[in-house]
Amino acid sequence: MRPSWDEYFAEITKLVAKRSTCLRRRVGAVLVKDRRILTTGYNGSPAGLTHCAEIGCLRAKLGVPSGEKSELCRGLHAEQNAIIQAALHGVNIKGAVLYVTHQPCVTCAKMLINAGITEIITLGDYPDRLAREMLEEAGMPVRKI
Numbered sequence: 001m002r003p004s005w006d007e008y009f010a011e012i013t014k015l016v017a018k019r020s021t022c023l024r025r026r027v028g029a030v031l032v033k034d035r036r037i038l039t040t041g042y043n044g045s046p047a048g049l050t051h052c053a054e055i056g057c058l059r060a061k062l063g064v065p066s067g068e069k070s071e072l073c074r075g076l077h078a079e080q081n082a083i084i085q086a087a088l089h090g091v092n093i094k095g096a097v098l099y100v101t102h103q104p105c106v107t108c109a110k111m112l113i114n115a116g117i118t119e120i121i122t123l124g125d126y127p128d129r130l131a132r133e134m135l136e137e138a139g140m141p142v143r144k145i
Helices: 005-017 058-062 078-089 106-115 129-137
Strands: 028-033 036-042 097-100 119-122 142-144
Touching (some): 005 028, 005 119, 078 106
16 A cells, blocks of 8 residues: 555655664654655764764663753754754755654754754654643644654
């Protein structure tokens, strides 16, 4: 059976997440506009730096729960990497839709709002109530499939 556009991009998002080097959660993000993939991103350390998969996770060692103290993580989030890829390659993402494996955190939510993303389609949840509140206040539709 032929997948819908949402199913198609959701499957690609899951594939992108497989590139993740995070030990705690594999996240993939795909920015789409007019049914065209603009950029992708997955969570992991900055380019050229040692991956958490190789040196371990500081947040896990310290027992930091999900959704807290993200500044202790050496990795970038998938959404951040998708936005950074657009900036690096001169791709306009204003008006794009984000497909992502997990609901964005508050930092990513703020970036997505300011980047002009029009909708977030997520495959899973993430424990960040402030992110949900800010996205709602911004009028950003978040749809879970």
